[in-house]
Amino acid sequence: MTEESLIAEDKAEPPSCSPEADEPPLSPSVFRRKFYPDVSDAQWNDWRWHFRNRITSVEDLSRFIPLTVKERTRLKLVSARFPLAVTPYYLSLMDLDDPCDPVRLQAVPSSLEVAAGAGHEDPLAEERDSVVPGLVHRYPDRVLMVLTDICAMLCRHCTRKREWHHGGWIHTPAEIERMLDYIRRTPQVRDVIISGGDPLTLSTPQLEKVLSALRQIPHVEIIRIGTRFPVVLPQRIDEELCAMLSKYGPIWLNTHFNHPNEITPEAAGACDRLLRAGVQVNNQSVLLRGVNDTVDTQLKLCHGLLRAKVRPYYLFQCDQVQGTEYFWTPVEVGLRIIEGMRGHTSGLAIPNYVIDLPDGRGKIPLTPNYVLTRTDHELVVRNYEGHISHFTNPKSAPLPRKPKVGVTAPPQLPFGWTVTEVKNEDRAGIRP
Ligand SMILES: *Cc1c(COP(=O)(O)O)cnc(C)c1O
Numbered sequence: 300m301t302e303e304s305l306i307a308e309d310k311a312e313p314p315s316c317s318p319e320a321d322e323p324p325l326s327p328s329v330f331r332r333k334f335y336p337d338v339s340d341a342q343w344n345d346w347r348w349h350f351r352n353r354i355t356s357v358e359d360l361s362r363f364i365p366l367t368v369k370e371r372t373r374l375k376l377v378s379a380r381f382p383l384a385v386t387p388y389y390l391s392l393m394d395l396d397d398p399c400d401p402v403r404l405q406a407v408p409s410s411l412e413v414a415a416g417a418g419h420e421d422p423l424a425e426e427r428d429s430v431v432p433g434l435v436h437r438y439p440d441r442v443l444m445v446l447t448d449i450c451a452m453l454c455r456h457c458t459r460k461r462e463w464h465h466g467g468w469i470h471t472p473a474e475i476e477r478m479l480d481y482i483r484r485t486p487q488v489r490d491v492i493i494s495g496g497d498p499l500t501l502s503t504p505q506l507e508k509v510l511s512a513l514r515q516i517p518h519v520e521i522i523r524i525g526t527r528f529p530v531v532l533p534q535r536i537d538e539e540l541c542a543m544l545s546k547y548g549p550i551w552l553n554t555h556f557n558h559p560n561e562i563t564p565e566a567a568g569a570c571d572r573l574l575r576a577g578v579q580v581n582n583q584s585v586l587l588r589g590v591n592d593t594v595d596t597q598l599k600l601c602h603g604l605l606r607a608k609v610r611p612y613y614l615f616q617c618d619q620v621q622g623t624e625y626f627w628t629p630v631e632v633g634l635r636i637i638e639g640m641r642g643h644t645s646g647l648a649i650p651n652y653v654i655d656l657p658d659g660r661g662k663i664p665l666t667p668n669y670v671l672t673r674t675d676h677e678l679v680v681r682n683y684e685g686h687i688s689h690f691t692n693p694k695s696a697p698l699p700r701k702p703k704v705g706v707t708a709p710p711q712l713p714f715g716w717t718v719t720e721v722k723n724e725d726r727a728g729i730r731p
């Protein structure tokens with residue numbers, strides 16, 4: 300069968316997802332007994348073992364997941380374009396028989412990845428904003444430093460999917476030195492974000508070299524590490540790593556949980572070890588259709604994160620990257636989710652819902668609009684229950700100086716709403 304005919308077929312019949320799985324997923328321990336009976340605890344708890352034993356081919360995957368011959372052919376085509384890599388640990392969290400399992404969707408390739416779509420190769424224009432190779436300096440006081448393109452797992456929704464073609468590089472010491480040199484020469488940089496790929500694929504001593512060099516730069520106040528290891532391979536967060544990180548604080552680590560099923564005792568343990576080493580842990584999730592696009596799932600996710608002492612930081616609108624179209628949701632979904640959380644639960648559980656704008660224009664927050672109308676003297680606002688209040692706008696204080704750059708938008712009607720009347724008695728006058 301040709302690629303075209305397969306794709307045409309996919310358009311005709313998207314893979315069907317049954318909302319309820321017939322059987323509960325195997326527990327991780329049953330998974331281990333079934334697929335890795337001879338693997339010792341020491342091996343299973345060693346991140347290097349998982350890394351070496353990652354599942355990277357469709358043939359290999361079909362040992363775990365029932366795939367028809369036709370499905371295998373399709374997925375081989377997909378993985379030729381967008382490679383596949385899953386750790387045994389992450390595989391153990393899936394309902395292997397359910398194509399709609401939210402963990403499985405993030406890791407197992409889909410034929411929809413190669414269906415023609417509206418995505419771009421580099422929508423965030425990261426290549427353009429690179430000041431030296433690997434270093435993106437877009438915002439005034441912080442830079443993004445990419446040390447490697449290697450990840451423990453290849454997430455199907457990844458923004459840097461385009462990099463997967465180049466396959467497995469780590470910047471050389473000389474290249475890293477050029478990045479450090481730029482940061483040394485640029486005193487406004489007070490926050491360095493080490494991202495990837497996944498920087499924790501570097502060995503602990505390799506990573507330490509970079510951290511200690513950064514710490515010698517007086518104007519670098521904080522270091523951030525962006526990593527999905529706590530989610531996909533929590534065993535990596537071992538004593539050696541934590542002891543090393545604790546020497547170079549303040550370090551803020553951003554991880555990437557997308558679904559409550561990912562918050563296992565192992566993952567929570569990894570976050571706990573980081574926190575005990577003085578590393579703050581925050582979460583950046585991506586809003587993904589079929590994975591976490593309901594209020595209920597986001598509530599469970601964010602409550603689980605708080606129990607693991609992890610603060611939900613961002614909920615990203617999915618970047619418009621080629622091969623991720625099937626995960627996209629309209630912004631109304633994100634707004635509904637935030638609206639369904641705000642007021643209904645702890646403010647600490649509510650992430651900032653943001654779009655990372657195409658063409659490198661940066662992140663902007665989207666919030667449901669609670670201001671119905673506004674004059675110089677008052678605001679007419681609604682609360683989370685829909686109750687309408689009038690809030691008197693204090694007048695006498697001098698206005699703060701306007702920011703030097705940027706345009707201030709005029710007050711606007713709430714997103715997607717029209718207002719005909721703004722009295723409590725007449726809520727029907729306000730309709731979505
Ligand atoms: C997201 C991002 C940052 C960090 O943004 P924060 O809002 O401070 O978390 C920095 N640089 C680039 C290029 C980014 O995409």
Ligand code: SF4
Binds near residue numbers: 451453
């Ligand atoms: S860990 Fe991050 S960079 Fe790596 S594949 Fe997943 S989303 Fe992409």
